[in-house]
Amino acid sequence: MDPTRDNPILRFNTFWWALWTFLIFGVLLAAVIVFNPKPPTNLEDAAAVARYVTKDKVTEAQAAALSSAEIAAAIPKIAADLPSSKPAAVEKPEQVVPGSPTALKLGAVAAAAPNGASASAGVSPPAPSQPPAEAVTPPASKDGGQDARPTAPSATPAKP
Amino acid sequence: MSSAPSATATSDATLRAGIDRSLRHPVMFFLTSGAAWLAVSIVLAIISSIKLHYPEFMDDCGYFSYGRVFPAHLNTLIYGWGFQAAFGVLIWLMARMSRQECRAAGTILTAGHVWNLAVLLGTVGILRGSGTGMPWMEFPTFVWPGLLLCYVAIVVWSFIQFRVRDGGRSYVSQWYLLAAMIWFPWIFVTANVLLNCTSGHPVMAAAINAWFKSALMFLFFIPVALGTAYYLAPKLTGRPIPSASFARLGFWTLAVVAPWAGMQKLAGAPLPVFLPYLGAAATVLLAVPLAVASVNILRTIFSGEEKLPKSPALHFTLAGLMGVLLLAVAAIALNLPGRLQDPSGPAALKLTQFSISGYGFEILALYGCFSFIMFGAVYFIVPRITCREWISSRFINMHFFFSAYGIVAIAFGALFGGFMQGSAQEAWLQPWETVTDVVRPYAAMSTFAWCVILFSNVFFFVHLALMWLHLGLRGPNPTMLDSSTNLPAPATQPSH
Numbered sequence: 001m002d003p004t005r006d007n008p009i010l011r012f013n014t015f016w017w018a019l020w021t022f023l024i025f026g027v028l029l030a031a032v033i034v035f036n037p038k039p040p041t042n043l044e045d046a047a048a049v050a051r052y053v054t055k056d057k058v059t060e061a062q063a064a065a066l067s068s069a070e071i072a073a074a075i076p077k078i079a080a081d082l083p084s085s086k087p088a089a090v091e092k093p094e095q096v097v098p099g100s101p102t103a104l105k106l107g108a109v110a111a112a113a114p115n116g117a118s119a120s121a122g123v124s125p126p127a128p129s130q131p132p133a134e135a136v137t138p139p140a141s142k143d144g145g146q147d148a149r150p151t152a153p154s155a156t157p158a159k160p
Numbered sequence: 161m162s163s164a165p166s167a168t169a170t171s172d173a174t175l176r177a178g179i180d181r182s183l184r185h186p187v188m189f190f191l192t193s194g195a196a197w198l199a200v201s202i203v204l205a206i207i208s209s210i211k212l213h214y215p216e217f218m219d220d221c222g223y224f225s226y227g228r229v230f231p232a233h234l235n236t237l238i239y240g241w242g243f244q245a246a247f248g249v250l251i252w253l254m255a256r257m258s259r260q261e262c263r264a265a266g267t268i269l270t271a272g273h274v275w276n277l278a279v280l281l282g283t284v285g286i287l288r289g290s291g292t293g294m295p296w297m298e299f300p301t302f303v304w305p306g307l308l309l310c311y312v313a314i315v316v317w318s319f320i321q322f323r324v325r326d327g328g329r330s331y332v333s334q335w336y337l338l339a340a341m342i343w344f345p346w347i348f349v350t351a352n353v354l355l356n357c358t359s360g361h362p363v364m365a366a367a368i369n370a371w372f373k374s375a376l377m378f379l380f381f382i383p384v385a386l387g388t389a390y391y392l393a394p395k396l397t398g399r400p401i402p403s404a405s406f407a408r409l410g411f412w413t414l415a416v417v418a419p420w421a422g423m424q425k426l427a428g429a430p431l432p433v434f435l436p437y438l439g440a441a442a443t444v445l446l447a448v449p450l451a452v453a454s455v456n457i458l459r460t461i462f463s464g465e466e467k468l469p470k471s472p473a474l475h476f477t478l479a480g481l482m483g484v485l486l487l488a489v490a491a492i493a494l495n496l497p498g499r500l501q502d503p504s505g506p507a508a509l510k511l512t513q514f515s516i517s518g519y520g521f522e523i524l525a526l527y528g529c530f531s532f533i534m535f536g537a538v539y540f541i542v543p544r545i546t547c548r549e550w551i552s553s554r555f556i557n558m559h560f561f562f563s564a565y566g567i568v569a570i571a572f573g574a575l576f577g578g579f580m581q582g583s584a585q586e587a588w589l590q591p592w593e594t595v596t597d598v599v600r601p602y603a604a605m606s607t608f609a610w611c612v613i614l615f616s617n618v619f620f621f622v623h624l625a626l627m628w629l630h631l632g633l634r635g636p637n638p639t640m641l642d643s644s645t646n647l648p649a650p651a652t653q654p655s656h
Binding site: 005006007010012014015017018019021022023024025026029033044045 | 193260312316319320323324325326328342345346349350353354358361
């Protein structure tokens with residue numbers, strides 16, 4: 001055995017070199033993390049700003065709403081009053097079932113009234129809410145129409 | 161004229177006996193405790209596999225829910241069996257090839273006990289529900305620094321032995337083993353620091369975790385397996401490696417390509433799109449070093465005209481090398497990315513991304529390649545350090561055949577079943593139950609195969625424990641698989 005190749009000093013040096021070799025990646029990584037403390041800025045962070053604004057609005061609205069405990073406390077009282085109360089006729093036009101006798105009656109009243117009065121009086125049954133035809137028609141596809149879908153029927157504009 | 165070679169042979173034998181004696185207890189401790197953890201891992205694999213086709217099994221016990229028992233199975237397989245087998249083989253091979261006795265057996269043994277304690281705490285932590293949820297890193301966070309310290313305390317002495325090695329030359333085996341020794345702390349520290357010590361983006365954390373799995377497989381377990389096979393094949397056959405150029409090519413292509421692999425598992429995730437495709441391309445390219453190295457070693461084994469000895473070590477090594485070749489084919493087959501937006505493209509990656517084929521690939525690498533070559537090394541090393549021969553060729557035969565049949569069933573079942581599962585997932589007009597119906601027979605087959613492997617490993621563990629208790633055979637000839645051909649060891653063995 002070559003005595004110059006195996007001696008305590010070489011073994012001692014190699015021990016520390018081995019430790020350094022094993023841990024060098026971790027040390028370099030720690031250095032990068034420690035000396036690069038600025039927060040990351042990317043698309044995700046930019047989108048998060050808008051999301052947090054929306055989240056604050058939702059949280060605020062939820063806080064303003066009745067709490068579930070209040071609703072739960074109110075239910076027995078309302079349930080107790082309900083059998084003894086007399087049903088009242090629905091008077092709000094937006095709550096009338098389309099096509100029902102009440103709706104027909106309200107429609108007749110609205111037709112008899114002069115233009116413009118019905119809207120202000122609020123007696124006309126609401127027109128079915130549908131988006132304009134342009135909004136539901138997809139643009140023409142570029143593949144010769146193979147992927148084209150049937151367009152939705154045009155919405156009937158509400159009568160004035 | 162004959163007195164000088166005779167004296168050299170005697171001094172070589174004395175040196176080898178001294179090396180074996182110095183490493184007897186650490187090596188036997190690692191191999192035996194590793195075999196015990198392997199049995200635990202297989203039991204956990206059976207439970208998790210049963211749950212895939214019979215979910216009601218043990219459903220009243222939270223400790224054995226699928227989300228806990230499956231990671232416990234993989235982590236005990238990796239850190240309990242895989243690393244300890246690698247430690248036992250690695251420290252012995254480095255000492256033998258460097259021709260250096262071990263002077264730190266006590267430190268290694270102590271670190272081995274602490275390693276086992278850490279694995280035990282980690283496994284209990286997973287079963288208690290404290291796992292991190294990151295595949296292959298599920299042990300609770302406090303475990304990884306302990307594992308790292310133990311690792312350093314175990315392998316740093318092999319580093320020193322290599323530095324002061326006799327003669328100054330190095331073998332191909334040493335390249336792989338030394339590289340694995342250095343690569344593991346790099347990937348382990350990098351992944352754990354980034355995932356456990358910093359608060360990065362969660363999607364990037366998943367990508368780092370996917371990279372860690374691939375890197376651990378191809379930068380630690382596969383190099384240890386190939387380094388061991390490069391030692392065993394010439395040693396057992398008495399023939400040299402046919403091509404040094406192929407050996408260099410295999411080593412350096414592995415070193416260059418393997419670190420880029422892994423992130424293909426996140427194809428379609430909100431990552432920079434080049435990352436998954438880079439990972440897929442690198443994994444496909446890994447077929448080159450795997451095929452080059454395994455073919456080079458197989459040419460060593462089959463280069464002679466005479467009949468191969470019925471050596472258990474050689475048979476296990478041969479089976480492990482076949483596993484490496486199959487792994488190379490699977491790396492190509494599973495990672496052809498195709499055009500992810502176009503179903504008519506060759507979308508193997510898309511089909512297998514969320515299927516059981518990933519598990520099949522991992523088990524093929526960990527058990528079909530790595531473990532088989534480690535078994536070969538165990539059958540080679542243990543008689544030398546215990547000065548006894550294996551007790552029963554029948555035990556070894558049962559271990560070999562049941563393990564081989566079992567792993568073939570699991571690997572092919574999971575790989576092929578994964579494609580079927582992916583195809584069922586893509587058939588979006590069908591109800592989702594179709595997917596589970598497709599997977600069920602493969603899961604049942606996997607359960608049966610794990611039972612077979614457990615049966616085989618019970619023999620292995622008992623055999624190994626008996627050898628450590630010095631109950632092996634006293635005889636001049638090694639135990640061969642065919643008891644009628646108990647041949648003496650080849651006379652032209654290399655001297656290390």
